[in-house]
Amino acid sequence: MIRVRFAPSPTGNLHIGGARTALFNWLYALAKNGKFILRIEDTDQLRSKKEFLDEITNSLGWLGFSWDEIYYQSQRFSLYKEQAEKLLKEGSAYIEKSPQGTEAIIFKVKPQKIKVRDLIRGEIEFDASTIKDQVLIKSDGTPTYNFACVVDDATMSISHVIRGDDHISNTPKQVLLYEALGFKVPEFAHLPLILGAEGGRLSKRTGATAISDYRKMGYLPQALVNYLLLLSWAPGENREVIEINEAIKLFDIQDVNKTAATFDQDKLNWFNNQYLKKADPQKLADELIPILLEQGYLEKDNIDKAYLLEIIKLFQARLNTLNDFISWADFFFLKEITPDPQAQAKFLGTDLSKEFSLFAERLEEVKDFDIPNIEISFRELIKELGIESKKLIHPIRVALTGKTIGPGLFEVIYYLGKERTRERLLKWVKKS
């Protein structure tokens, strides 16, 4: 039975690197019909916070990873103590007294060669003479990371330890502990790290790294998962966009690369756009409504969902993030728009009173107010006035949307409706 675990410490948010480790563990469990275990490493009582724990579990859930079992190290202190005392009795550990009189339990590291087999990297050899004796139980009675980790992985019957590259140097220390405690050594797989754009670890300075931040920025979990997955694994056949169910069939931990990858937001944006394009507008609406309410674009008791759905369809293909929707589509929800100053100067600087009022009149006369008929009436007007269509299209767009870019003008007019279109046009007509 394959049993893997993700072991975050609730001393910070779930970040990109942690999410990727969780993904590969979860995916491997699904691919091999095993179990995925969540272990909360909250031995540091001072730095562990409930809010971080909540953020981590919420983010994992949002990404779609569910766990079969959950454990908290803070509830297992007696087990660690017991195992440390066993080593003490056998003579492989000793007690060290501090000047204050407190006692710590230290593991004796004997000089020897330690071989670690890694599913991704092959065999790695370490010389134990370069490793110091290891603290097992700190003088405050709590276990150290390496010790609790070994006791837990062994007692939880973890078959494969899949974790970040940064743990490679912990591995020989842990192997020694497995052997001293008489536990079977699990398989190891060390995942390459994800680096920031300037090289080095992904940090707050390199941009947002918390998964909850990506959620707030309007990324879809499927897109983020797909991107993370492709960061050090490839399904082959030049495939990039891959549904998770398909990935489960193809994934194997041995196929993961050894090389550290640089996080690239541009590519993430592309993935997000790919998923946004084919997403169910209904689902996007569900995500968008709370944000639109919060920012005052919608009123709680007055939501026209069918209308919102149409507007979403209009923008879906041009969004990189869900949040882009608000900046592109705001004019559909605002009572009054303020045109971008540059756009106004460029397209509404000259007097178009005659053209705008004529067009407003023509729109009044359109019988079946639909997109083709709006276009026909516009084209006829252009012909009569003898001007180029773009001479009028761009100014009208700015008058209606406040922007120089957006969906096709006739769609905009249709969804804005006769009334609002007229109002916004006439605002630029000088009364003589």
Added chain:
RNA sequence: GUCCCCAUCGUCUAGCCUGGCCUAGGACAAGAGCUUUUCAAGCUCUCGACACCGGUUCAAAUCCGGUUGGGGACGCCA
């Protein structure tokens, strides 16, 4: 400083294990064009890499050694 890991376009990668099919394939980004009503999307094209040196071999991106470069770890943090 010591130990460990890694090395294909700017970025993510395919190929490497099982040398020849590689004048190295795809994607993102960038640039150009088509379309056009602007921005996206879509389509077409362009730019662009086997870090270096040596060895093995008829043949090396692929195997071996070294150099260089990058990253990580050396806590009574996890």
